[in-house]
Structure formats: structure tokens, C-alpha cells
Amino acid sequence: MRRPLLLWSVFASCAFLVLGGDSAWNGHTSNANNGVPSSGTLLFTPFYVPPGAKAYDSASPLVLYTGAWTESFSSAYVENTLHSSSRKGSSVFFSFTGTGIEWFGNTGVRHGIANVYVDGVFVRTVDTWNEVSRRQQRLFWQYGLAHGRHNIKIVNSGRRRRGSRGYLIDVDAFVVTNPDEMTIAQRDSHPRSKPTTRQNSGWTLTQTGSTGVNAMQLAIISDSHALIVDKVEHNPLEINGHPAWGALYNLRTHSVKPLSMQSNSFCAGGSFLGNGTMLNVGGNPVVEDFTSATDFGDVNGIQAVRLFHPCDSEDVGGCDIFDNPSQIHLASPRWYNTVVRISDGSVMILGGSTKGGWMNNATVNNPTIEYYPPKSISNPGIPIHSPFLASTLNSNLFPAAFSISNGYVFVAANNDVMLYDWQANYERQLPPIPNGVRVTYPLSGTVLLLPLSPETEYTSEILVCGGSTIDDTRPSWDISSQEPASTQCSRIVLTDEGISRGWEVEYMPQARVMPDAVLLPTGQVVIVNGAETGIAGYGNVRSQVGCSNADRPTLTPVLYDPRAPIGQRFLSEGMPTSEIPRMYHSVATLTPNGDIMIAGSNPNLDRSAATFGTEYRVEWLKPPYMSQERPVILGVNGDEKRLGFGQQVTMKVRPVAGSSLRGRHVQVSLMDLGFVTHGVHANSRLVYLVNSVVADDGITVSGPPNGRIYPPGPGWVYVVVDGVPSAGVKVMVGDGEGPPLDEAAISR
Known part of the structure; x- marks a missing residue:
């Protein structure tokens, strides 16, 4: 019988500093929302116009009404106006140019059900009833439309759920993503049309589904679902009338279920434990009003420990994430930390910084290692100082780490690598990555443990691809989004003989910063995502594209065969090319079905529709064996x-x-x-x-x-x-x- 880890975790919470215990959606609102329901609880107002989008008030002459509609005026409505109808068949029609549409209105006990059509095709019904009256709520959204002319039609169905007191349907505003004011230069640099596929390659790339929250973090939890975690922002997916920043994505039906997360999981790390519980740790403090006019009501996540217990059923209605930092949290704050499962089924939590920022430095660096559950390797339960994590500043956030076959942990940070004997607390420095290539945030490459085989006595070998040779001591104003990334891939065998032999160097067909390397069951590696120039992050360097610190997205995957002779390992010819830039905050993973799920991209402070804006579309890269x-x-x-x-x-x-x-x-x-x-x-x-x-x-x-x-x-x-x-x-x-x-x- 599996031991219920949550029980000891709650019991052990007295060992840690207790943080504030407010619920995430604890009633904080923007000053614009003056609605006070009978309970006296103020409500979050999700109306938001991201950069690159445009709002159209309900009174706009471009919004056409048919049937019996009334107009109301109040400072609680967008631009002080609201249109409402309780008459069956009453409709509103809005024509727009862009790639997405959102409908905002009110919900309450007198509200009914609407039918929504996009481009004349029925999409779904929307039930606007709610037991609590709420204003400026997102009632419908659809993204990923081809850039061009579209229309939305909303029809009062004359139906209501049992218990509703009326048939009311409201229109407060529409928000259009990538409106027709978008420049030709923006369209060329950030195309939104359907992806193309080269013929006769055997590989295919299709775009199906929407994540609802940006896919900053991704883990497959069952044969039917993936867990997606984002930072606190204005995502279209909602839970309890508020934006969600976590979701379960159905790999078969492409439906999404929002998760009730309490703390800000911005740039958290994660791993499964030996009993199948997933751990998600660290993050960022409470979102302040610099993000937008909204106080999201989240609690401090920088020491959070979030638990997702095994949920293997396709029915995930009862599955959620446990997130209460006042009960379970880390011994020290960690932003951009890495979590790796080790040989006893516990996890090692490495590095990070004590608060958010761009490039790490000694004033915020957290050069320590701690464990979950805590261990008595040095002082019982106290984070262990790591000279390696102290010496690898500045570019050492999200260190790459793998438990290897001799029980040690391989760690790469900045340009340096080590083997860590966690039981003896001993660090062994290895030869640095060749040619001055740095591979951890914000000069991000990708690192992979190559397949382990009994034929080689499970000898561990590491592959490191991409990154940058930019000097990490340079100030942000001296770095440009146009500086080239690295084409280098390096391998090292982690035996005494292999370490003495050193790194074997080869080169990818394209330079890549922020790539993802995905193992296939065949032992091959697919490298996707990223950019040819710049570095990770947003809002820091010269010549930003939108807010992105990087430019020139790499849209064509490359296949790497580690068993082929050097010089013959890369294949990009015939691989399908995407038209969706996958920049900062992109992810990719193998699925149980054997294809590759590709999602995310958001090099912005909040949701954005500008160049390299927030991506919710999901792509599926299918190897040739999927059609055999x-x-x-x-x-x-x-x-x-x-x-x-x-x-x-x-x-x-x-x-x-x-x-x-x-x-x-x-x-x-x-x-x-x-x-x-x-x-x-x-x-x-x-x-x-x-x-x-x-x-x-x-x-x-x-x-x-x-x-x-x-x-x-x-x-x-x-x-x-x-x-x-x-x-x-x-x-x-x-x-x-x-x-x-x-x-x-x-x-x-």
C-alpha cells in the first residue's frame, strides 16, 4: 500500500516558516470593480485588453443587434455601457479582422443560455448563469483563427438552467486578438496561418487544441492527460470566475480542466516522487499591480510546495492540485530552481534565486540544495551550501540535472558541470562545456541524458545542445536580441575514462537558444523550439521584438541519432516546418501515444497579442512510425x-x-x-x-x-x-x- 505523503507533509509543516494563509482568490480586486454581492465579498474583474489586441465596447457602431435589446449605463461596465436581452432569438453580430475573439458580459441568477457561432458555424452554448452576480466576465473565447476577416454571432437561445430566474444575455465588450491595425511587418514576423508540412517526409505536424493557460511547465500524468502550469496572468481559461494558471489537458479529446492553484507558480520546478505524486516547487511572490490594474489575489509562491497526487482515470473531475504554502513549503525561497528525482525516490531541489529578476547575481543567488522529504545529510533539514552553485554566477538559473547510473547527480550550470555525490555531499568538477558555450538561463540550451543500455553496463552519457557564448557579465543594455545563438552540441561519457577523454563536439544545422530535446522510444532525439538569436526572457535587452529578448524563431525540428557516426547524426531535410514561433516559455514532450506535444510561448509580462505573443495552440509532431x-x-x-x-x-x-x-x-x-x-x-x-x-x-x-x-x-x-x-x-x-x-x- 502506498504511503500517503500528504499526511506527513502536513504534520511536518511546523518545521518551516509559516506564510500567509489567504486563499488565492481572496477578494482582491481592481479599483474599477465596485460590485459587492450579498456576501460582502469583492469580486475579481477579468476584463483585460492585452498588448496587440483591441477592445470594442457594446455601444460600438460595428456591433449590430437584432431583436429586443436594452442599453444600460454604469461605471461598472466597460466604457459605461451594457446591452442586454431576455428575448429568445435576439442576437448580436460583430465582424472583425484578427486571429481571436473574446466576449465579455455579466453573469448572475437571472441569466440564461446563449448559442455562439463563429463564421456562421455553431461553436457551443454558453451558460451565463451564476449564483453570484459578476460583471465584466469573459463568457466566450476562441483563438488560433487564420488572420483575416471573421464574425461572431451570439443568439439568446430562450433556454435557462434549472434554478435560473431568467433568460438574460449581456454584451459588455468584445476583444479582438491581432486586429486589422496589425502591421504587415508584424504579420510577416509572427504568422498565424495553419502550419505547413513538407510532402513525403514521413513526419507530419498538425495543430489541434488549445491549452487555455500558457504552457510554461508540462508533465504527462497519465495515458490521457498532461498537467500544464503557468504563471499568474490573464489566461482565457477560468476557474470560479477567475483566470486559471494551471490545467489538465486531455490528450485524446483536447479538452481542458482548470486547476485551483493558490500560489504564484511563475518559473517553478517539478518532479514525480517515488510513489507517483508530482511535486511542483518554488515560484514567485504575489503579483503586484505592475502586471495590470488587477490584484490577482494569489499568495506568495516562492517557497511553495504543490502536490498533485496520482490521477490515472480519464475522468479528472475530482483531480486537483494541493497548494497551501502555509502548510507545506520549502526551507528557502527558490525562483528558477530545478528538481530531480534521485535513487531513493525522493527529490533534490537545486539552486534558483531568492526573488524574481533577469540575470542571477550574488545578492539574490540561492546556492543551496535541499530535499523533499528533508534529509539529514548536513544539518538535519537545513539547505546544504553548494560551492558549485555559488561559483557559476551569473547565468546559472534552472541548472540542468540528471541522476546517473552510479547514483551521483550530473549538474550543468552556466559553462560548468559537476558530478555530485549527494550521500557524501561531495562535488567533483568536470571539464567545462567547450568553446565558452553557456547553457542555463538566460543563455538557455538543452541538456539530455542519452539512453541507458545493459549492453554498455548502463553507462551514462550527457548531450548538451544550443545555448550562447554571450558573456553573462555584460549588462542587459549591451546585449542585443540579434546576437547569434550557438550551433554546438557536445557529449561526454560519465566514466573516469570518458571524463579524461573530454567532450565530443558537433554542430546542429541551425543555431538555437531555448531549444527542447525530446527522447523517442527508438533512442533518437528530436530538437524543437527556440530561436537563432538573442537570449531567454523578456523586457531586458536591446532591439527587443515585442518584449522578447530573442528573435528569428527556429521553426523546423531536427532529428538527432546518437548511435550514428559523428558528422551523420543530424537530419532536418524533409522535416515539417511550423508557422508558430515557440520562443521563451515553450515546452515539448513525448506522449504515451508516441508523438510529440509542442505548446507554449510567452515572452511577455502578461498575456499579449503583440509580436511573439502568448500562444495557446498545441502542435503534434508525429514521427513516421505513427502512420505504420x-x-x-x-x-x-x-x-x-x-x-x-x-x-x-x-x-x-x-x-x-x-x-x-x-x-x-x-x-x-x-x-x-x-x-x-x-x-x-x-x-x-x-x-x-x-x-x-x-x-x-x-x-x-x-x-x-x-x-x-x-x-x-x-x-x-x-x-x-x-x-x-x-x-x-x-x-x-x-x-x-x-x-x-x-x-x-x-x-x-
């Missing part, structure tokens, strides 16, 4: 789906039609799909399992030897037959228990 006949896993160890260390289990696999597994090249890939943010794919891992074919449709598989090869926790098993992988099946590696508890550290 694929093997199917019918069962792993019966229905238990548990894979113990060194345990031999049976797998039933249906090969392609009319064939047998006998005589085929069969590999079993155990994968951790990781926690992805800012180019850091923490815990991403592929371990080839020892296997043997025992029947036409049967395989015996041995679990990984120990937690050093694969730290205990959730994983995905893919069977690869002659280079074609199955869809993945989720398993629990290890005993499924929570990580060990150090009572001395917890009680401190």
Missing part, C-alpha cells in the same frame, strides 16, 4: 502494471497483423517523460530493459537493476519491434511506496 502498423501492449505483469527492481515480469504484445515476435528485433524502452520547463527536461530518461521473446506474442522483461539506473517512480513502457514502437503503458517502478522519511530532518 504498430505493436500493441496487451498487458504488463497481468493488470498489476508494477515493475520491481530486478523483477522478471511477462508482457503480452500483439505484433503487427499476421506476424510473430519470434525472429524480430525487439527492444523494451522504459521511459520517464520528465517535467519540462525552460528547456530543462528534468528526469527525462530511457532505459532499455533486458528481455527475451518466449512466444509469438509474449516477452519476459527484467525490471531495472536498481534505483540508480531508474529512480523509483512512474514510467512508461514502449515495445519497439524492428524500429517501430508501440504506444506506451504506464507502470510503477519500484515498490510504489513514498520516499524514506528522515524523522530528525522533518521534526526540525
Whole structure:
């Protein structure tokens, strides 16, 4: 039976500094909202016009009404006017040029149901009833339209939910994303049309779905859902009448469920624990009014510990994230920290800064390591000073870290790398990344642990791609968004012999800063996202594009085969090209189905529709095997789906039609799909399992030897037959228990 980690966490909360305990949506509002419901609680007003968008008041001559409508006047309405109708069939029509549309109005106990059409096509019904009256609420939104002329029509359906006292439908304002005032230069630099796909490449790229919150952080939690986390901002997805900054995304239906997060998760880190609970830690303090006129009501997230317990059902109605910093939080503040699962199923939390900013420096650096659950490695439960994290300033935020097969942790920060023996608290400095390339924020590259194989005794090898050679001591005003990123990829084998041999250097077809590297079940690597020039972040350097510190988005993925000879490892010819820039705050991950989910991009303080604006559209990059006949896993160890260390289990696999597994090249890939943010794919891992074919449709598989090869926790098993992988099946590696508890550290 799994140990309920939350229970000891709440018990242990007395060991930490207690923060304020207000609820996230605690009644804070902008001064413009004077509505006070009967409860006396002030309400958040979500009306917001992002940069690059344009608002049209309900009284605009471009908004056309048909039927019985009344006009009301109040300072509580946008531009002091509101149009309302309770008559069935009454409609409003608005024609616009842009890529998105939002409808704002009121909700309350007298409100009914509207039908919404875009470009003459029915989209959905909108129920505007609410038990509490609210003004300036976002009632409908649709983004990702091709840039051009569109229209929206809202029709009073004459229907209402049970308990409603009326049929009222309100129109307060419309907000158009990328309106026709957008310049030709902006359109050329940030196209919004459908992505194209090169023919006959075998790879395809499609755009389907919307995340609702910007995908700053991404983790696959089940075969049907991904968890998405954003910073506090005016996202279109709402929860309880307010913008959400966390969501569950259905990988099959593309629907989204908002999560009730309490603290600001801006630039948090994350990892799964050994019992399958996901940990999301750190973030930023409360959003102040410099973001907008709105006080979002969030609580301080810079020491937050958020817990998402396993939720494997496709019905996620009861799934949410536990987020209460007054009960559970870190021992020290961390913004831009990295979280890595280690060999006992607990997590190591590395670095970050004590408050938000751009480039790290000694006044805000947090050069320490702590654990969850806390450990007594130095002083019980006290963060451990890291000379490495102190010496790697300035560009050392979001250090790249992986638990490797000898039980140590590989860490890269700035231009430097080390091996860390966490049990002995010993740092071993390794040769720096060649040619002065820096790879951590804001000179962000991407770092990956290459596949571990029993044929090489699970020898660990690291791949580092992209980044920048910009001097991180230069002030922001001396750095330009047009300075080239690095094309370099470097590899190092983490044995004494490999370290003595040093780094092997090769070059990508394109320079990339802020790339994402995604492992495939076949052992190949796909590199996507990022830009050819500039650095990560927004609002800092010269020649910003919109607010972006980077320019010239890299729109074509590149395939990397680590087993090919040097000089023959990269393939970009024939790869599909996107038309969606994926800049700062973009993510990509392998899915259980075997394709790659690509989302996010928001190099802005808040939601924006300007050049390199906030992206909610999702793309799906499909390797050639997605269109081939694929093997199917019918069962792993019966229905238990548990894979113990060194345990031999049976797998039933249906090969392609009319064939047998006998005589085929069969590999079993155990994968951790990781926690992805800012180019850091923490815990991403592929371990080839020892296997043997025992029947036409049967395989015996041995679990990984120990937690050093694969730290205990959730994983995905893919069977690869002659280079074609199955869809993945989720398993629990290890005993499924929570990580060990150090009572001395917890009680401190």
C-alpha cells in the first residue's frame, strides 16, 4: 500500500516558516470593480485588453443587434455601457479582422443560455448563469483563427438552467486578438496561418487544441492527460470566475480542466516522487499591480510546495492540485530552481534565486540544495551550501540535472558541470562545456541524458545542445536580441575514462537558444523550439521584438541519432516546418501515444497579442512510425502494471497483423517523460530493459537493476519491434511506496 505523503507533509509543516494563509482568490480586486454581492465579498474583474489586441465596447457602431435589446449605463461596465436581452432569438453580430475573439458580459441568477457561432458555424452554448452576480466576465473565447476577416454571432437561445430566474444575455465588450491595425511587418514576423508540412517526409505536424493557460511547465500524468502550469496572468481559461494558471489537458479529446492553484507558480520546478505524486516547487511572490490594474489575489509562491497526487482515470473531475504554502513549503525561497528525482525516490531541489529578476547575481543567488522529504545529510533539514552553485554566477538559473547510473547527480550550470555525490555531499568538477558555450538561463540550451543500455553496463552519457557564448557579465543594455545563438552540441561519457577523454563536439544545422530535446522510444532525439538569436526572457535587452529578448524563431525540428557516426547524426531535410514561433516559455514532450506535444510561448509580462505573443495552440509532431502498423501492449505483469527492481515480469504484445515476435528485433524502452520547463527536461530518461521473446506474442522483461539506473517512480513502457514502437503503458517502478522519511530532518 502506498504511503500517503500528504499526511506527513502536513504534520511536518511546523518545521518551516509559516506564510500567509489567504486563499488565492481572496477578494482582491481592481479599483474599477465596485460590485459587492450579498456576501460582502469583492469580486475579481477579468476584463483585460492585452498588448496587440483591441477592445470594442457594446455601444460600438460595428456591433449590430437584432431583436429586443436594452442599453444600460454604469461605471461598472466597460466604457459605461451594457446591452442586454431576455428575448429568445435576439442576437448580436460583430465582424472583425484578427486571429481571436473574446466576449465579455455579466453573469448572475437571472441569466440564461446563449448559442455562439463563429463564421456562421455553431461553436457551443454558453451558460451565463451564476449564483453570484459578476460583471465584466469573459463568457466566450476562441483563438488560433487564420488572420483575416471573421464574425461572431451570439443568439439568446430562450433556454435557462434549472434554478435560473431568467433568460438574460449581456454584451459588455468584445476583444479582438491581432486586429486589422496589425502591421504587415508584424504579420510577416509572427504568422498565424495553419502550419505547413513538407510532402513525403514521413513526419507530419498538425495543430489541434488549445491549452487555455500558457504552457510554461508540462508533465504527462497519465495515458490521457498532461498537467500544464503557468504563471499568474490573464489566461482565457477560468476557474470560479477567475483566470486559471494551471490545467489538465486531455490528450485524446483536447479538452481542458482548470486547476485551483493558490500560489504564484511563475518559473517553478517539478518532479514525480517515488510513489507517483508530482511535486511542483518554488515560484514567485504575489503579483503586484505592475502586471495590470488587477490584484490577482494569489499568495506568495516562492517557497511553495504543490502536490498533485496520482490521477490515472480519464475522468479528472475530482483531480486537483494541493497548494497551501502555509502548510507545506520549502526551507528557502527558490525562483528558477530545478528538481530531480534521485535513487531513493525522493527529490533534490537545486539552486534558483531568492526573488524574481533577469540575470542571477550574488545578492539574490540561492546556492543551496535541499530535499523533499528533508534529509539529514548536513544539518538535519537545513539547505546544504553548494560551492558549485555559488561559483557559476551569473547565468546559472534552472541548472540542468540528471541522476546517473552510479547514483551521483550530473549538474550543468552556466559553462560548468559537476558530478555530485549527494550521500557524501561531495562535488567533483568536470571539464567545462567547450568553446565558452553557456547553457542555463538566460543563455538557455538543452541538456539530455542519452539512453541507458545493459549492453554498455548502463553507462551514462550527457548531450548538451544550443545555448550562447554571450558573456553573462555584460549588462542587459549591451546585449542585443540579434546576437547569434550557438550551433554546438557536445557529449561526454560519465566514466573516469570518458571524463579524461573530454567532450565530443558537433554542430546542429541551425543555431538555437531555448531549444527542447525530446527522447523517442527508438533512442533518437528530436530538437524543437527556440530561436537563432538573442537570449531567454523578456523586457531586458536591446532591439527587443515585442518584449522578447530573442528573435528569428527556429521553426523546423531536427532529428538527432546518437548511435550514428559523428558528422551523420543530424537530419532536418524533409522535416515539417511550423508557422508558430515557440520562443521563451515553450515546452515539448513525448506522449504515451508516441508523438510529440509542442505548446507554449510567452515572452511577455502578461498575456499579449503583440509580436511573439502568448500562444495557446498545441502542435503534434508525429514521427513516421505513427502512420505504420504498430505493436500493441496487451498487458504488463497481468493488470498489476508494477515493475520491481530486478523483477522478471511477462508482457503480452500483439505484433503487427499476421506476424510473430519470434525472429524480430525487439527492444523494451522504459521511459520517464520528465517535467519540462525552460528547456530543462528534468528526469527525462530511457532505459532499455533486458528481455527475451518466449512466444509469438509474449516477452519476459527484467525490471531495472536498481534505483540508480531508474529512480523509483512512474514510467512508461514502449515495445519497439524492428524500429517501430508501440504506444506506451504506464507502470510503477519500484515498490510504489513514498520516499524514506528522515524523522530528525522533518521534526526540525
